[in-house]
Amino acid sequence: MPDGRRVGPVPLARRVAAGRFDMSVLLPNSFRVALLARMAGIPRRVGYDRDARGFLLTDRLLPRRDKGRFIPVPTRDYYLGIARYLGAADPDPTLELFTRPDHEEETQSILSRAGYGPDDSRRLVLLCPGANYGDAKMWYPDRFAEVAKRFVNEQDAVVALMGSPNERGILDRVLDVAEVPILDLPRLGVGLRHLKSVVRRSSLVVTNDTGPRHVAAAFGVPVITVFGPTDPAWTDIGFSGERQVRVDVFCGPCQKKTCPLDHRCMTQITPAMVHQQGVELLSEAGRGCVEKSA
Numbered sequence: 001m002p003d004g005r006r007v008g009p010v011p012l013a014r015r016v017a018a019g020r021f022d023m024s025v026l027l028p029n030s031f032r033v034a035l036l037a038r039m040a041g042i043p044r045r046v047g048y049d050r051d052a053r054g055f056l057l058t059d060r061l062l063p064r065r066d067k068g069r070f071i072p073v074p075t076r077d078y079y080l081g082i083a084r085y086l087g088a089a090d091p092d093p094t095l096e097l098f099t100r101p102d103h104e105e106e107t108q109s110i111l112s113r114a115g116y117g118p119d120d121s122r123r124l125v126l127l128c129p130g131a132n133y134g135d136a137k138m139w140y141p142d143r144f145a146e147v148a149k150r151f152v153n154e155q156d157a158v159v160a161l162m163g164s165p166n167e168r169g170i171l172d173r174v175l176d177v178a179e180v181p182i183l184d185l186p187r188l189g190v191g192l193r194h195l196k197s198v199v200r201r202s203s204l205v206v207t208n209d210t211g212p213r214h215v216a217a218a219f220g221v222p223v224i225t226v227f228g229p230t231d232p233a234w235t236d237i238g239f240s241g242e243r244q245v246r247v248d249v250f251c252g253p254c255q256k257k258t259c260p261l262d263h264r265c266m267t268q269i270t271p272a273m274v275h276q277q278g279v280e281l282l283s284e285a286g287r288g289c290v291e292k293s294a
C-alpha cells in the first residue's frame with residue numbers, strides 16, 4: 001500500500017484473484033500463502049504438504065520423513081523437486097544471478113568516491129554480520145572486526161560492511177571495535193538494490209548463514225559461512241568456493257532462534273579459524289580453483 005501499511009488477507013486475495021491465474025506454485029511452507037491462493041480462487045495449487053495446509057492444496061507433494069521427522073533436504077533441491085513434479089526432466093541446479101547496468105554504475109560510483117576505484121588492485125572483502133533468523137544465528141561483532149583487522153593488515157585488503165537498515169546496530173558494533181578502516185556501505189549510499197553488484201565485485205564474502213551467501217555462490221565469489229544453530233544440510237548450495245566454519249557441540253544444530261544455554265556453537269568459532277579459511281579461499285581463487293555451484 002502507498003502508506004506502507006500491511007495489506008490484509010482479503011484485499012490481497014482480491015488483488016491476486018484479479019490476475020485470473022491458472023496455477024500457483026507455493027515454494028514457502030506457509031499456511032498463510034496456501035490460504036491466500038485458495039481465497040484467490042486459483043484452481044491449481046502446488047506445494048509440499050506441510051504446516052497443516054494439505055487440504056488447501058490440489059497437488060500435495062510429500063516431504064521426506066524418517067520415523068515422523070523431516071529429513072534435512074537442501075532448499076535448492078527441495079524446490080527442484082517441485083520443478084520435476086511439474087515436468088522438468090533435468091532441472092539445472094546451478095545458482096545464477098544477473099545485475100542491472102544502472103545498479104552497476106551506481107555501485108561503482110559509490111565505491112570510487114569511497115576510495116576503491118575500478119582499477120584498484122586490492123582485494124575487496126565483504127562482511128555481512130547480520131541475519132534475519134534470530135540472535136543465535138549471528139557470530140559476534142567483535143569477531144567480525146578482528147577478521148577485518150587481519151585481512152587489512154595481512155592481506156592488504158579493503159574491507160566493506162553490508163547490512164539492512166534493521167541491522168544498523170550490529171554494523172555499528174563492528175565499527176566501534178574495529179581497529180582498521182572499514183567501508184560502511186549503507187552509510188555510503190549502498191542499498192539492497194546494489195547488493196548483487198557489490199558481491200560481484202568482491203574477492204571474498206564473510207557472512208552468517210544468510211542471503212549474501214547464496215548471492216556470492218551465484219556469482220562464483222568465494223564465501224565463508226559461519227554456522228551456529230542452523231544445520232547446513234538444510235541449505236547446502238553445492239558451491240566449491242564455500243567454506244563452512246562450524247563446531248560440533250552436543251546441543252546442536254538446534255535450529256533455535258535464541259540460545260537457551262551458552263551459545264557454545266558460536267563462542268568456539270574464533271577469528272583465526274575464519275581468517276585462515278579466507279586466506280585459503282583467496283589463494284585458490286588466485287589459482288582459478290573456484291567454480292560456480294553445480
